[in-house]
Amino acid sequence: MTGPLPAEVVVSAGARGPTRGLLRFLTCGSVDDGKSTLIGRLLYDSKLIHDDQLDALRRDSRRHGTTGDDMDLALLVDGLEAEREQGITIDVAYRFFSTPRRSFIVADTPGHEQYTRNMATGASNSEAAVILIDARKGVLTQTRRHSYICALLGIRHVALAVNKIDLADFSAERFHHIVGDYFGFAATLGFASVTPIPISARFGDNVAAPSARMSWYDGPTLLEYLETLDADHGLAGRPFRFPVQWVNRPDLDFRGYSGTVASGSIALGDRVAVAASGRESALARIVTADGDLRAASAGDAVTLVLADDLDIARGDVIARADARPEVVDQFAAHVLWMAEDPMLPGRSYLIRIGTKYVPARVTSLKHKVDVSTLEHIAAKTLALNEIGLCNLATATPVALDPYAENRATGAFILIDRFNNATAGAGMITFGLRRATNVHRQSLTIDRESRMRRNGHRPAILWFTGLSGSGKSTIANLVEKALHAQGAHTYLLDGDNVRQGLNRDLGFTDADRVENIRRVGEVARLFVDAGLIVLCSFISPFRAERRMVRELVGPGEFVEIFVDTPLEECIRRDPKGLYARARAGKITHFTGIDSPYEPPEDPELVIAARETTPEDGAQQVIAVLKAKQIIA
């Protein structure tokens, strides 16, 4: 060990406080590259480890350590019990240390392949990355992977820490060989700077203090590099963007918009515009609890008051009138998938962009990226930890900028609509269709006039249930009854849809989603035409049924769950399909090797084993009357 910084320097200078702004950086590397040891070393050398923590460390080192009689610095930072037992970091941990010159927050991110999402999480809030390489192993697939993710997430500065150089005899040749390899690979990634440093985290060489054992190296120590790095993302110099978080309305005399300036700056009197509506006003006040300001810039949490009373709500973006963001309902983005359930094009997710939540779909997956080779691969879905270039469509227009231009307004997350998990993260490459260009043909014959002529309201009657549950039988009876009343109806089912419109689709999860999406769109057109559309589909996934529900107006979607137990369906097996599925002759068969998600809140449940089809049909008619769809 070459020795930590002298304690008295840390103490006296610490009282003055850091002279350079906070730096957030992440560490990444493969399993066993020594990330945790490096962070432990930084904490230890900057004197942030207290006596009681050192006692705990000595105890833990004897129990769990991997460094023999030495203290295992990695144990300072490996937090949760499960990880300690496995000897592996499984989540992002944030560490804090400061030197006389700067405060730091370190995102300690795991090297294990399956936890790519955690690395992206750490990178999303970091300004720089320390990428570790084991001097004995050189550039690995993992190194490429992590470098690519850093670049994708917009990290511009990288320290390449060639660690365990003590185990490579402090060899300059070895170091330069690895650095050459890395530069060959990283040239295409577009980092603003890459700084290679040979270190030994275990013994402290070139971490906080220069190594006496590598006279051939005359660059900065890692700590020196971090202390002096100018890692400003330049958000202050970008166009002004202010996503409205909360409307501040204490009384009738005050109406302000609270939020944090995402980028750029604004001053009193400046002309501003609401991105989505295009309405303009002038900035009248910038309110804070410490008094009004004359100007505000990126990072300031303020409350804006405008000269005019515009209709502004949470989710709106206020911009400078002469530099507005794009407002689009379709855009292209790189999506990193973070959920166990794969990303399915066509499925409805909730997107959060800025302060706005809005339903969104991935309309197409253009390709997957092999993060080891950067090759583009054709694919239908994205699995956990996969990255792909996608086109997305939102239900209403959103204000955005490309991620490369603005990290604050070019990023989004995708949320699973059932369990609310954060399922994906995205970085926008460009907008595809300006929402302002999408003027719907305004129609002279509208829904009202069709409804008056028809004498009933349009609706989708969605029959869902297992194969053989009796959906189609009941739907047929309902259609007959409606027809007898003079209602205009149409029945969509697997037989008439799969032979034509959806002939190109199979039964994989992705194809099932697309099947239902198309059926939903057709049903929506029929509803526009004034019809009562009966749809009879297994439709096993809640997400797709919800998607169709949202295509039409409130009260126009009636979900009917034909609830026949699986064993009863198997016993009936009218088409012999269960027998074939159980024999393995059909795959992806709902109830056998593909799941069915029962509705959580359907308009009607027909307990079909205890009910005759005729009674079931009567129940449906009763619901339609109660909902005043028919008289």
Add this chain to the structure above:
Amino acid sequence: MLSPHLKRLEAESIEIMREVAAEFAKPVILYSIGKDSGAMLHVAVKAFHPSRLPFPLLHIDTGWKFREMIRHRDMIAARYGVELLVYTNAEGRARGINPITSGSQLHTQVMKTEALKQALDLWGFDAAFGGARRDEEKSRAKERIFSFRSKGHVWDPRNQRPELWRLYNTRINKGETIRVFPLSNWTELDVWQYTRAEAIPVVPLYFAAPRPVVRRDGLLIVRDDERLPLEPGEREEVRMVRFRSLGCYPLTAAVESTATSLDEIIEEMLTTRTSERSGRVIDADEAASMERKKREGYF
């Protein structure tokens, strides 16, 4: 005047608090009377200016807080003009649970963890702010800013949502709740420097004064009242001590100190060789005890 560093931390905390106000039906601030709670409340009041703080404070009273803490709590609520709710686990009290004869573990479990869950359920709070910081303790270093709790307030460290950028996922289903930690990225030193810069009142126990203490298991315990019996061989003595962290008085050790002002506390912090939570008896109970308590629903 705040330093740019503190200004940035404050702005980030304000952003988090406004997210909660905008997205949750019934948030509450878990107020534990300590310096972190004090800073958190101060930031919260600033976040919504000129509106009033749109949620109440909740204090879980175990019945064993220092008397000075209770006085401070009531003074703060009046000073900021905020609604203060106080909850005690009545069943636990009726069973006579206390930190001395029941042991720190059972006392904490019943009078803090269970009480907190009962109170959240009683009022139907769907988001609760806590003043915990990531630099306090290892299991907290991995905690999210928006920490998801499934039904029954269960914290599953393997089932937490990734937090990218500042795009917090605030969506929950019925029965699920969120704990929110707006001071996650602050350090102990940041809190003290902010407290000084903003002149936030703190419990006088943080300042050194002559206090009656007994030495027990190497820790200095202040006898706040007669309920703490002396064990054979123990004797009470008056020493110049202060607290770095405040909890139930029999479970919180004092440190010897001469720091009687915020300046002196900050100076002392920069030279100290022990960590903030070293005086907490409950942390030392067992390995990774904080993680275990968190899984059960502790903050």
